[in-house]
Amino acid sequence: MEKDAKIYIAGHRGMVGSAIYRKLLSEGYTNFVVRTSAELDLRNQEAVCTFFEEEKPDYVFLAAAKVGGIMANNTYRAEFLLDNLQIQNNVIDSAHRTGVKKLMFLGSSCIYPKMAPQPLKEEYLLTGVLEPTNEPYAIAKITGIKMCEAYRSQYGSNFISVMPTNLYGPNDNYDLANSHVLPAMIRKFHEAKVNGNPFVELWGTGSPRREFLHADDLAEACCFLMENYNEPELINIGVGDDLTIKALAELIQKVVGYEGSIHWNTEKPDGTPRKLMDVSKLHGLGWKHKIDIETGIKATYQDFLSKMEAYAV
Ligand SMILES: NC(=O)C1=CN([C@@H]2O[C@H](COP(=O)(O)OP(=O)(O)OC[C@H]3O[C@@H](n4cnc5c(N)ncnc54)[C@H](OP(=O)(O)O)[C@@H]3O)[C@@H](O)[C@H]2O)C=CC1
Numbered sequence: 378m379e380k381d382a383k384i385y386i387a388g389h390r391g392m393v394g395s396a397i398y399r400k401l402l403s404e405g406y407t408n409f410v411v412r413t414s415a416e417l418d419l420r421n422q423e424a425v426c427t428f429f430e431e432e433k434p435d436y437v438f439l440a441a442a443k444v445g446g447i448m449a450n451n452t453y454r455a456e457f458l459l460d461n462l463q464i465q466n467n468v469i470d471s472a473h474r475t476g477v478k479k480l481m482f483l484g485s486s487c488i489y490p491k492m493a494p495q496p497l498k499e500e501y502l503l504t505g506v507l508e509p510t511n512e513p514y515a516i517a518k519i520t521g522i523k524m525c526e527a528y529r530s531q532y533g534s535n536f537i538s539v540m541p542t543n544l545y546g547p548n549d550n551y552d553l554a555n556s557h558v559l560p561a562m563i564r565k566f567h568e569a570k571v572n573g574n575p576f577v578e579l580w581g582t583g584s585p586r587r588e589f590l591h592a593d594d595l596a597e598a599c600c601f602l603m604e605n606y607n608e609p610e611l612i613n614i615g616v617g618d619d620l621t622i623k624a625l626a627e628l629i630q631k632v633v634g635y636e637g638s639i640h641w642n643t644e645k646p647d648g649t650p651r652k653l654m655d656v657s658k659l660h661g662l663g664w665k666h667k668i669d670i671e672t673g674i675k676a677t678y679q680d681f682l683s684k685m686e687a688y689a690v
């Protein structure tokens with residue numbers, strides 16, 4: 378990307394979009410176009426077409442989406458399917474129509490079959506049945522991958538698809554019902570510590586395994602791939618290592634300094650038993666993550682503390 382190129386970061390206030398924004402600013406890029414969802418609802422096809430025709434960005438990072446943890450995905454199934462299809466269809470097609478030089482579509486590790494062999498290689502896409510709790514979201518993301526592939530093959534568009542593993546970091550969502558596990562645990566342990574609660578309730582059995590990548594590492598990988606990856610095939614972004622939800626809970630409990638106990642509510646879903654990314658393709662290109670999980674959790678806890686008033690702890 379040329380340093381003065383016009384870059385549109387869709388979802389620039391979100392955890393991922395804001396991390397990409399910070400990374401690009403730190404690398405000396407200056408020409409950005411951004412809109413909040415209130416200013417430009419990406420589900421609105423006409424508004425998105427007009428925006429692209431007026432702004433004509435050179436590069437697009439598509440980090441706007443309806444996002445949430447296992448309960449949000451399972452509860453708002455229609456919105457996770459429709460909103461995401463609308464957002465990505467509108468942005469990808471407008472990017473093509475206005476001659477965007479390159480677009481990056483962000484998918485997710487949940488696109489892979491629930492019982493796929495581990496670690497998850499890129500070629501396992503569409504080889505089996507999906508995890509039911511996030512099937513609508515996964516179907517939308519798979520459609521986004523196929524849109525990028527189709528526009529490349531029919532029109533020669535340089536649209537790439539990257540599949541991040543579970544993410545965490547600054548500007549994460551700490552809502553107890555709708556967030557992902559890592560921010561939820563930070564908030565639950567912190568509130569229990571402050572309020573002197575004897576136990577914290579967590580969901581499922583604690584036995585599923587998850588891989589976690591810090592948003593700043595993800596942003597670095599996205600910028601690296603925007604520079605160095607121009608292939609039709611999707612590419613995984615992860616750390617190549619995972620831990621059980623129980624081990625994650627113990628780590629966060631230690632960082633927060635909570636001394637009570639954990640109750641596992643097995644009425645709540647476990648979701649996919651394991652989704653560990655195979656990152657050999659990414660490593661082969663020369664990129665590897667830097668932030669280890671304990672360092673990342675400590676920094677994220679500080680981010681939570683700085684925003685705590687917003688969550689009325
Ligand atoms: N978080 C995770 O663990 C993972 C995330 N991803 C992917 O990364 C991307 C970013 O996720 P993340 O940063 O975590 O999500 P966030 O919820 O933090 O941010 C999503 C952003 O999307 C924008 N947005 C949502 N709906 C609309 C809309 N209708 N019109 C315009 N903008 C909209 C929001 O804008 P505004 O703030 O202005 O309302 C928000 O800034 C997504 O594609 C997600 O699927 C992939 C794997 C894991």
Ligand SMILES: C[C@H]1O[C@H](OP(=O)(O)OP(=O)(O)OC[C@H]2O[C@@H](n3cnc4c(=O)[nH]c(N)nc43)[C@H](O)[C@@H]2O)[C@@H](O)[C@@H](O)C1=O
Pocket residue numbers: 444445446447448450485486487510511514542543544555556557558559561562578579580581585587622645646647648649
């Ligand atoms: C990124 C990814 O995120 C989603 O998938 P997920 O990885 O299953 O999401 P999660 O982070 O919410 O949960 C991970 C694990 O953790 C357990 N768990 C324990 N206690 C809490 C808890 O308090 N909150 C939450 N949310 N989970 C908890 C929970 O039961 C599960 O076993 C996809 O829908 C999809 O959106 C997607 O792509």
